[in-house]
Every structure is written in structure tokens, then in C-alpha cells.
């Protein structure tokens with residue numbers, strides 16, 4: 001049973017990208033696919049299971065843009081606080 005279109009519009013990827021989802025099929029089973037990170041979420045008994053634990057990550061991982069042509073270099077690591085002595 002296809003999902004209600006209005007419901008589908010309300011749903012979003014539960015990762016940080018919060019991108020819209022589209023319906024798809026995986027092996028005959030209905031799924032929702034994130035339009036940004038392409039992570040796949042199952043639909044069980046017509047109810048989308050938008051849980052990161054239940055998701056199949058996209059090609060670059062959950063919440064990471066799957067359509068990027070090439071990686072934008074090494075992942076950015078947060079700079080440590082420029083306060084080595086802890087003095088405030």
C-alpha cells in the first residue's frame with residue numbers, strides 16, 4: 001500500500017540532514033530512501049521506521065551527501081580549544 005503523499009511530504013531523514021524521503025523498493029519490500037544521503041529506512045506494515053538503528057546507510061553514510069562527486073578532502077576535525085592551560 002503506497003504511503004499517503006501528504007504523509008510522505010512530512011517525513012524526513014532522521015539524521016542531521018533532515019532531507020525529504022522518497023519511496024522505493026528493496027527486494028520487493030517498500031522502503032523510504034533519503035534524497036540526500038540515500039540511507040534506506042524500512043516500512044513495516046505501512047509504517048515508516050525512521051530509526052537510525054534500523055536504517056541501511058547510504059553510500060557515504062547516514063546524513064552525508066550521497067550525490068557528491070568526490071570527497072571534499074579529509075573529514076574536518078574540530079579544532080581543540082585554544083586554551084591549553086585551561087585559564088579563563
Ligand SMILES: [Zn+2]
Nearest residue numbers: 013034037063
Ligand atoms: Zn538522510
